[in-house]
Amino acid sequence: MPTTREIKRRIVTVKNITQVTRALEAVAASNVRKSQNAALASRPYAQHAYEVLVNLAAQERGVPQHPLLEVRDPVETIGMMVIAGDRGLAGAYNTNIIRRALRFVEHYGRPVRWITVGRRGGDLIRRWIAQMQDSETAEPFLKQQEIVAEFSHLPADLDSPDVKPIVRVLFDEFMTVPVDEVFIAYTHFINTMTQQPRVLPLLPLRPFEAKSRTIAELVEPDPEVEMRGRTYQYEPDALAILNEVIPAFIELQILQAIRESLSSEHSARMVAMRNASESADALSEALQVEFNKARQLAITSEILDIIGGVEALSQKNKT
Amino acid sequence: MPIEVQVVSRARELYSTENADMVIIPGSEGEMGVLPGHTPVLTTLAFGELRIIEGEDIIGFVVYGGVVDVRPSKVVVLADDAESVAEIDLDEVEAARQRAQQLMAESPTEDQRWQIAQELRRAEIAARIQRRRIPSGARIRSLDDEA
Numbered sequence: 001m002p003t004t005r006e007i008k009r010r011i012v013t014v015k016n017i018t019q020v021t022r023a024l025e026a027v028a029a030s031n032v033r034k035s036q037n038a039a040l041a042s043r044p045y046a047q048h049a050y051e052v053l054v055n056l057a058a059q060e061r062g063v064p065q066h067p068l069l070e071v072r073d074p075v076e077t078i079g080m081m082v083i084a085g086d087r088g089l090a091g092a093y094n095t096n097i098i099r100r101a102l103r104f105v106e107h108y109g110r111p112v113r114w115i116t117v118g119r120r121g122g123d124l125i126r127r128w129i130a131q132m133q134d135s136e137t138a139e140p141f142l143k144q145q146e147i148v149a150e151f152s153h154l155p156a157d158l159d160s161p162d163v164k165p166i167v168r169v170l171f172d173e174f175m176t177v178p179v180d181e182v183f184i185a186y187t188h189f190i191n192t193m194t195q196q197p198r199v200l201p202l203l204p205l206r207p208f209e210a211k212s213r214t215i216a217e218l219v220e221p222d223p224e225v226e227m228r229g230r231t232y233q234y235e236p237d238a239l240a241i242l243n244e245v246i247p248a249f250i251e252l253q254i255l256q257a258i259r260e261s262l263s264s265e266h267s268a269r270m271v272a273m274r275n276a277s278e279s280a281d282a283l284s285e286a287l288q289v290e291f292n293k294a295r296q297l298a299i300t301s302e303i304l305d306i307i308g309g310v311e312a313l314s315q316k317n318k319t
Numbered sequence: 320m321p322i323e324v325q326v327v328s329r330a331r332e333l334y335s336t337e338n339a340d341m342v343i344i345p346g347s348e349g350e351m352g353v354l355p356g357h358t359p360v361l362t363t364l365a366f367g368e369l370r371i372i373e374g375e376d377i378i379g380f381v382v383y384g385g386v387v388d389v390r391p392s393k394v395v396v397l398a399d400d401a402e403s404v405a406e407i408d409l410d411e412v413e414a415a416r417q418r419a420q421q422l423m424a425e426s427p428t429e430d431q432r433w434q435i436a437q438e439l440r441r442a443e444i445a446a447r448i449q450r451r452r453i454p455s456g457a458r459i460r461s462l463d464d465e466a
Contacts, residue, residue, distance in 0.1 A: 044332040048325065048395050052361070052388050160329055164430065235348045235362035244363050244386045248329060248399070 004298060007291040011284055018280040021273045024089065028270035031156040032192065032263055038157055039189075039259040042252055049249045056241070059232060066242045068171070068250065071204050072180040077111045079148075079179035080104075081170065081202070081254075083186045083261040084121025086152050091275075093187065093195070093268035094120045097261075100197035101185035102128060111144035113179055115169060117258065119152040148173065156266070158259055160251065167251045174203045186257035187264035193271065195264035202253065205246060320355045323393045324371055326380055328401040333380060336373055342394050343370040344387050353389055360389040366440045368404070368448055369396060379404035381444050383437060400437075407445050416442035 057063050082101045084094045098121060105112050114129075116122040125147060132142045149169045154162055173179045182203035188196045234241060324342055326334040342353040345367025351360075364385040371378040385398035419438035422431060 041331045042329055044325075044327045045329050045397060048327055048388070048397055052386065052395070052397065055388070056361070161430075161434075231359065233358060233360045235346060235360060238361075240347075240363050241361045241386055244384075244399075245397070248397075252329065 002290075002294065004291060004294045007287055007294055011287045011291065014280050014284040014287065018277050018284070021276040021280065025270050025273035025277065028266045028273060031266040032270060034156045035158065035259050035262040035266065036189075038159070039256060039263065042255065046249065046252045046256070049245050049252070052241075052245055053249065056232070056238070064238045064242065066239065066246055067175055068246050069204050069206075069242075071206070075110065075180040077113060077144075077179050078108065079115065079170065079173045079182040079203075080112050081115040081117065081166075081182065081184045082121050082125065083184070083258055084116070084118040084124070085265045086119045088120060089272060090265055090269040091272035093265050094118075094124065097121070097185060097187050097197045098124045098128075100199060101125075104183070104185065104199040105145075106142070109139070109141055111141050112146070113173060114145065114147045115149045115151075115166070115173075116147060117151045117154065117166065117261075119150075122147065122150040122152070154258060154262070156262060158255065158262065160255060163251065163255050163258060167247075167254055170203070170250075170254070171247070184254070184257050186261045189260045189263040189267065192267040195268060200257075202250065205250060320392065322353065322355050324396070325394070326369070326371075326396045326398065326401065328382075328385075328398045330400070333398075333401055333403060334371070334378065336371065339371050339373050339394070341372040343368075343372070344389075344394075344396070345369060345382065346387065351389075353394055356391050357389055359391065360387075362387050362389070364396070364398060366444060368444065369398075369401075379448065381407065381441070381448065383441070404448055407448075409445065412442050412445045 063069070080101060082097065084097050088094065114125055116125055129145045129147070132138045132145060135142075149166075151166055170182055174182055181201065183199055184202045185197065185199045188198050190196060321338045321340060322342060323337045324335070324339045325332070340354075344351045344353060344362070345365045347363040347365045350367075351362065364382050364387060366383050367381070369380045369382050371380075380396075380398075380401050380403055382396065382398040383400040385396065385401075387397070388395040415438045419435045419442075423435050
């Protein structure tokens, strides 16, 4: 049986931990709100940009060729942008998204040039690549994996300038041809309890396919096609319009995916920390009970000692 | 017949109305006045002032590039960045201009260069608008008034 002093010390430790987890929970909660608000604000632009693209596509003259729309065949190498967190203490958030991305890559069977967002994500991917290099049974494409760029420490109220460097790397990768397709692995935010890791195609942009999935319900699936059968005038020309709308639309998709992921990360952390606080509370309660028992035991044995002594003395006096 | 107008930037929705009488757009090929029933045009935006005339009000925005989708009864302004003229604080703009010039002196990176150019153009436009600002709510004179 541990002494009361030992138990007391453990209770203090547990209480300190509770303070930390409570604080982390509060910070995470405020970050969830921030990233959620930002995510909603850019939806109108995305919706209208998508409408412009679809209306353009409905034109009889068709859509002029744009490099970011170019579908390549065969697809030899792909780019994979994976969004994870900078830190742990977020339950299974980091492992879930990395596992989802790796499953996709193994299934797709192509060499990958990785772009990682979040320190944890970069670390996990790097470890996996090293593992594949050492493995003797891995298929050849699994040995041709490479991280081309790593980003970290994005702010919770992420804005367009924060993602510019990421967007530039992605466009460079795609336009200067090392990769033929780009995918994005991010965590879709459903609510604070539920988040879903997803992999979606990002480039080439295919805005005109009937069932093109765009990130995170960024846009309504069926925009109004008012201009079918009517003719637009372009100023200065259609390509200039596409040059404006397409990169902006892709940038918004990336921005949105990162925002969704940030919301998910902060929610996951919030829930993990709440659970930790609750277990700590339960533990501290159990320890308190143990402390009381130990205290009582000590008192009882002390009393027994005294009684025993008194008893012994009175026995002695009688004789 | 009024025109429906929506002004959005990448960061947020700025303005939306269904009762505009005329929209003056700073297109990349020149300023463009849009009245109801305009022929459909897609045009890129320059840096400049966008004005929406709604009854007796003129609502002004400064837009920094983007695209406009003009349809007969609807105008959608998709600005890269935009702000309302009423929101512009001249002191703040002047401070930003000085910051930009200072940065320019210390060999900036490409990203910074872009931002500097943005600040400088913004200062220029703001100053221009300020010089000939029409008080909001002012009556727009028509030809009849002249007579």
